[in-house]
Amino acid sequence: MFRTLSIEPIRIEERSKDEVRANILVFTVTCALIRFFPIILRKLS
Secondary structure, eight states: OHHHHHHOHHHHHHHHHHHHHHHHHHHHHHHHHHHHHHHHHHHHO
């Protein structure tokens, strides 16, 4: 475990950055849906 971590720290950092970006994207999308969902429902009804 420790040997592979010490050999390949850059790949792990890239993975964590991608995970953070994905989490931010999901968070922003969910916030936008929560904000615009009632407006869309009013327009449809």
